[in-house]
Amino acid sequence: xxxxxxxxxxxxxxxxxxxxxxxxxxxxxxxxxxxxxxxxxxxxxxxxxxxxxxxxxxxxxxxxxxxxxxxxxxxxxxxxxxxxxxxxxxxxxxxxxxxxxxxxxxxxxxxxxxxxxxxxxxxxxxxxxxxxxxxxxxxxxxxxxxxxxxxxxxxxxxxxxxxxxxxxxxxxxxxxxxxxxxxxxxxxxxxxxxxxxxxxxxxxxxxxxxxxxxxxxxxxxxxxxxxxxxxxxxxxxxxxxxxxx
Amino acid sequence: xxxxxxxxxxxxxxxxxxxxxxxxxxxxxxxxxxxxxxxxxxxxxxxxxxxxxxxxxxxxxxxxxxxxxxxxxxxxxxxxxxxxxxxxxxxxxxxxxxxxxxxxxxxxxxxxxxx
Numbered sequence: 001x002x003x004x005x006x007x008x009x010x011x012x013x014x015x016x017x018x019x020x021x022x023x024x025x026x027x028x029x030x031x032x033x034x035x036x037x038x039x040x041x042x043x044x045x046x047x048x049x050x051x052x053x054x055x056x057x058x059x060x061x062x063x064x065x066x067x068x069x070x071x072x073x074x075x076x077x078x079x080x081x082x083x084x085x086x087x088x089x090x091x092x093x094x095x096x097x098x099x100x101x102x103x104x105x106x107x108x109x110x111x112x113x114x115x116x117x118x119x120x121x122x123x124x125x126x127x128x129x130x131x132x133x134x135x136x137x138x139x140x141x142x143x144x145x146x147x148x149x150x151x152x153x154x155x156x157x158x159x160x161x162x163x164x165x166x167x168x169x170x171x172x173x174x175x176x177x178x179x180x181x182x183x184x185x186x187x188x189x190x191x192x193x194x195x196x197x198x199x200x201x202x203x204x205x206x207x208x209x210x211x212x213x214x215x216x217x218x219x220x221x222x223x224x225x226x227x228x229x230x231x232x233x234x235x236x237x238x239x240x241x242x243x244x245x
Numbered sequence: 246x247x248x249x250x251x252x253x254x255x256x257x258x259x260x261x262x263x264x265x266x267x268x269x270x271x272x273x274x275x276x277x278x279x280x281x282x283x284x285x286x287x288x289x290x291x292x293x294x295x296x297x298x299x300x301x302x303x304x305x306x307x308x309x310x311x312x313x314x315x316x317x318x319x320x321x322x323x324x325x326x327x328x329x330x331x332x333x334x335x336x337x338x339x340x341x342x343x344x345x346x347x348x349x350x351x352x353x354x355x356x357x358x359x360x
Contacts, residue, residue, distance in 0.1 A: 021310045022251050022295075023258040028313075029292060030262020032285040038267065039278045 026084055033176050106162045106230045110153045114190040114225045115197050117142060121183045122214035134183055136169040138206075142187060143167065143208055151189035151198035153227045157181045160230040193221035251290070251299070255292075273355045280321040287316035290342040300356040316342070328334040 102108050119142070121133045143161060146154060154161040159166075159176040166175060173180040189196055197219050201207045207217045273281060291313040298304040320338040327334025 018253060018304070018306050019254050021306050023254050025288075025292060025295070025310065025313050026255040027262040027265075029285070029288045030259040030264075031266045032262075032281060032288055032317075034263045034266020035273055036278070036281050036285050039273050039281065065328030 024163065024195050105234075106160045109229045110190055110227045111224060112152075112190040113193050113221075113223055114188060114227075115146075115193050115200075116220045116222055116225060117146075117185075117187040117189070118216075118218045118220070119183070119185045119187070119210070120216040123217070132215070133172075134174075134185060134215055136167050136174050138210060138215070139174060139185060139187070140167050141206055142200065145199050145207070146187070146189045146191070146196055146198065149191060149196045151191040151196060154187065154189045155227045156185055156187050158228055160228055162230055164234075177230070188225050190225065190227055197221055254319045279335060280324045283320040283324045283335045283342075284317040286339060286346075287320035288313060290346050290349065291316050293346055293353065297349045297353050297356070300353060 071193055099108070103110065120137070141154065143154060143156075156167070156176050158181050159165070159181065162177070165177050168175050170180065171180050174185070175181070199205070200217075200219050207219065210217050290310070294312065295304065295309045298309065320335070320342065323338045324335035327337075
């Protein structure tokens, strides 16, 4: 057996300290090993430390990404809300545009100040029809004059005058919107009543001319008249809108 | 008596250390496992170095104790710095102490066989 060299002086105390240090060192060493063993085995299934750290870093990265994505999601939700709001606004605008266009096209009933023009054939004399009766041209002239005076909407005997409405003579009747009308003709026009009235009753104007032919023309101003909507069908068999852009 | 007393005292200390280590409810965080492992390696090297010194009859208690702790701390510190620098510096500790471990073991073996 090899023994430690016996110390020359203070043998006993030195021995003691040697033993003490041996005990201390072995104790610390045992502690280290036990701790290491426990930490190593506590890693589930003996996952290597490197892998663990890698996964930790990855987890942190994923959490960061998650936070970013959550923020993005809230941003996008806000954008969607905004877009929805925008869409409802847009649909409101479209709705008002649509109603305006329907008004232009004569598909809505309108009301407002205007004039009423009643045209009657000359009264029959001696049971025979008069020589002159109201012709389509007379009505066209009245309509034209009213338009010129700023009439915004017109109807004849309940038939709305559209941009496509025809006014033509058919036998004893006058066709408007393919509906047969007969005298007396009641023309309604919305516009500035004074202007409309005076445009017809101007000296040398239509009323004078028609009266000279024996036709009774009465022009009446109204505070409020109702003009019905066009109730037929609109057909565009040949016309197609031009694509722009 | 001396040698065997030292031997048994060492075994006893080791057993007590292991028992305490296994029963203390504290578990070191994963991050420190690496440092602890190189520290344990350094400590093992110091222990073998101490036994070898005892065999060669120039065992110095102060050198033994200071070597034990400074080696362990240096190894752990090296691992820590390596971690911060992004270099696996703990490998240097592992290699250095591993080589010394085998050297010490070889010398120890020779001493025991020569006897």
